[in-house]
Amino acid sequence: MMKLKELPKVATIEIKIIGIGGAGCSSLNRLSETVSSEVPMLGIDTGSATAHLNDGVEALSIGNGFGSGGDPEAAVDLFSEYESRLIEFIDGADVVILLAGLGRGTGSGLAPEIARLTRDSGALTIAAVNMPFEFEGRLRNQSATRARELLESSADAVITMCNDDLVVGDTMSGSLNAALQNSDMSITAAVHAITLALESSPERSESVQVSLTNAGASAVVSGVFTGLHAGSNAVQQAFASTSNNFVGARSAVVHVEGGIGLSLGQVAEAVAKVREEIGLDTAVHVSSERLIGMGREMKVTIVLAGIDSGLTREEKFTSIIPVRREATITPLESVFDTPAPRRTRGPVLLPTG
Ligand SMILES: Nc1nc2c(ncn2[C@@H]2O[C@H](COP(=O)(O)OP(=O)(O)OP(=O)(O)O)[C@@H](O)[C@H]2O)c(=O)[nH]1
Ligand SMILES: [Mg+2]
Structure with missing residues (x-):
């Protein structure tokens, strides 16, 4: 029997997915297990996440691999040299989906920047991001809020998940890893739903695209x-x-x-x-x-x-x-x-x- 990954795409729409930073690359890996293998995927990180991407996912490693030190501006500076590589990747895309965890350096700095570039290229740009846990502190949460505001003005639609809402069951005994996994699963479920709707038929694809264009929060x-x-x-x-x-x-x-x-x-x-x-x-x-x-x-x-x-x-x-x-x-x-x-x-x- 055919697996979902092997089914031919019906609509001729070109979707590309980009994972940004540690959390974005982690969601991208999970997504690569369910979404059609014909969808090009690129993982971008200033740290080591690009070394752990699944087969078939392209990697763009930025800087020396030591991360951004939690500084969004440092990540943007490092990225400027690699812009042309990103433009090359998104060439011909009708829809670009961006995945990132906001609050630290790479995801917060690069997601709005990359959304601006992909939207300028004419692609419908959808970001699926998660906000930090409250316990991660005020600074991270403020930085994430700033990044989300920037994203909302640069992407067409920004799907936001709050990590705190994803802790299920007993919060005292639940592990952080389980909560992060839940967050990854919610992001990938949202993207899976959107890609299926976009790939079904040309007419449906068009109406889904119209619905998501300039949709905001x-x-x-x-x-x-x-x-x-x-x-x-x-x-x-x-x-x-x-x-x-x-x-x-x-x-x-x-x-x-x-x-x-x-x-x-x-x-x-x-x-x-x-x-x-x-x-x-x-x-x-x-x-x-x-x-x-x-x-x-x-x-x-x-x-x-x-x-x-x-x-x-x-x-x-x-x-x-x-x-x-x-x-x-x-x-x-x-x-x-x-x-x-x-x-x-x-x-x-x-x-x-
Ligand atoms: N969904 C998910 N979220 C994560 C994971 N790891 C961290 N996060 C969340 O995402 C936020 C950003 O973390 P990272 O993605 O590791 O940071 P980064 O974008 O790589 O930034 P720097 O490492 O500072 O350059 C954190 O504040 C967490 O709330 C993960 O494995 N899955
Ligand atoms: Mg990182």
């Missing part, structure tokens, strides 16, 4: 549930995991994963629940995927783009949402199924967050 939530009404319960769990209110978001990319018996009815039920949470004005793009080994479990990942309209829940439900910046959106709903089941090692336990 974005987020991802996910939930996992088993049994009767697993999909809608997973959606409920996903939204309950955050205090954010997403009513009136500009668009949502929803990816539903289930076992071999996943039915269209179950997917529709999950999507109806998403609609209850975000209202009717949001463009929704849905994909579903059957995974061998998931049994009766369902996992729903929802990427919400354009979430900062600044309205309260009541205002959002009663008013027409002004569309941000220049792109026009018609609320739409489209569902597609990936062509063949993918094999997994067992139930995928994604954190809610």
Whole structure:
């Protein structure tokens, strides 16, 4: 049986993915295990992360390999010599996805810089980043906030995950590694959902691209549930995991994963629940995927783009949402199924967050 990696791409869109800094390269490695092997990937680091990239992932090592010393400006200085290498990599890309952990030097310094270059090249630029844990201290958190603000003005859409929201279960006994792994998994689930939606068909790809162009602040939530009404319960769990209110978001990319018996009815039920949470004005793009080994479990990942309209829940439900910046959106709903089941090692336990 064919693996997802071997399936031919349907749409002719060119997607390229770049991991920046230690956390970005770590997410990129994880992603290289699920996303089509035809998607070019590049890991960039001032430290040693480029030495640990999976086969098939290109590496761009910057400076002498000793890192940036946690200084974003030092990382930007080091990078200036390598700009042409990046321009060469992104040549011909329609969409560039950037992955980074914000708060230290390389990710915070280079993500906004690289987003500016990729967007100038005409590619739709989506960044998926994580914010530091509170315990990492005020300086790191301030530096991450600055970097995110810069990114929001240089990338089309910035999907932000907060590490603190990803600690599941008993926070006293949970390990830091487990929390970082959860963060990597959320980032990769969001990117996986977006790449599937972009690669499905030319028409769908175009509407997903329009939805994400100039979308600004974005987020991802996910939930996992088993049994009767697993999909809608997973959606409920996903939204309950955050205090954010997403009513009136500009668009949502929803990816539903289930076992071999996943039915269209179950997917529709999950999507109806998403609609209850975000209202009717949001463009929704849905994909579903059957995974061998998931049994009766369902996992729903929802990427919400354009979430900062600044309205309260009541205002959002009663008013027409002004569309941000220049792109026009018609609320739409489209569902597609990936062509063949993918094999997994067992139930995928994604954190809610
Ligand atoms: N998701 C994930 N996040 C991580 C990981 N390691 C660190 N982080 C988070 O990402 C932030 C940035 O860390 P790194 O990516 O190691 O830093 P860097 O961008 O390489 O920057 P410098 O090493 O200072 O040049 C940290 O503050 C953590 O919150 C990881 O393995 N996975
Ligand atoms: Mg580093």
